[in-house]
Amino acid sequence: MSLYDDAVHVLKAYADQAQLRQDYLDHLAAHPDGVWKACAAGHLTASALVIDPSRDRVLLTLHKKLGMWLQMGGHCEPGDTTLEAAALREGSEESGIPGLELLPGGPVRLDRHPIPAPCHWHFDVQYAAVARPDAVATISDESLDLRWFGYDEVAGVADESVVLLLERSRARL
Numbered sequence: 148m149s150l151y152d153d154a155v156h157v158l159k160a161y162a163d164q165a166q167l168r169q170d171y172l173d174h175l176a177a178h179p180d181g182v183w184k185a186c187a188a189g190h191l192t193a194s195a196l197v198i199d200p201s202r203d204r205v206l207l208t209l210h211k212k213l214g215m216w217l218q219m220g221g222h223c224e225p226g227d228t229t230l231e232a233a234a235l236r237e238g239s240e241e242s243g244i245p246g247l248e249l250l251p252g253g254p255v256r257l258d259r260h261p262i263p264a265p266c267h268w269h270f271d272v273q274y275a276a277v278a279r280p281d282a283v284a285t286i287s288d289e290s291l292d293l294r295w296f297g298y299d300e301v302a303g304v305a306d307e308s309v310v311l312l313l314e315r316s317r318a319r320l
Contacts, residue, residue: 150182151175153229154191157253157272167257171270181270184222189259189268193230194220195238195276196255196312197247199295202277202320205313206284207305208241209292216296216305218312220271221289230254234274242293243285247276255315258308275316 148156158171171191180186196218197206207216219241220234227233231249238247258271286293298317302310 148228150223150227150229150233151179154182154272157230161254161257164257167259170259171257171272174268174270182223184266187265187267189266189270190222191230192220192222192269192271193227193233193237193274194218194271195234195247195249195274196309196316197238197242197244198275198277198316198320200278200280200282204295204297205301205316206242206244206278206293206295207301207309208287208290209294211289211291214291216294216309218273218309220273230272231274234272235276238274238276241287241289242278243287244278244282246279246282248279250275250277250316250319252319255319256312258312260308273312275312275319 161168175181178186178188182191210217219238221237223233254272255275256273260269262269284293301313
């Protein structure tokens with residue numbers, strides 16, 4: 148199965164955000180290259196909110212280009228065979244933490260947001276992942292900082308999309 152086929156399968160199985168989910172599926176139907184960064188009309192991305200094993204903190208990255216505290220995530224790459232694999236790869240690369248485990252049940256939420264030209268949209272498929280108890284975070288080249296935040300601190304540093312991702316992740320826990 149290709150990454151495109153996996154994305155369609157995952158989105159069809161996703162039970163929440165019906166209109167946005169349909170927008171994602173319509174985008175993929177119109178753009179067979181819609182999982183790749185080269186698709187100028189917009190493309191899927193995969194992200195993972197990294198949760199501390201104690202389940203009272205999340206790890207956020209201060210994104211180098213955007214200057215915002217965000218979950219780990221980014222573009223799908225040719226070696227990614229599934230959206231889950233892309234989210235785990237991005238989560239590990241940007242946090243420096245190997246062995247992340249996604250929460251069961253597929254994506255936690257979807258978030259479509261505009262991005263600067265030449266592309267127009269990121270269609271982010273958002274997962275949540277729990278770190279191992281011995282996890283040590285390491286700042287990547289894509290980040291200005293990396294920090295654990297208590298659940299109650301997230302709304303003070305991150306935008307609404309991260310707050311909603313945290314709320315849905317906590318409900319899934």
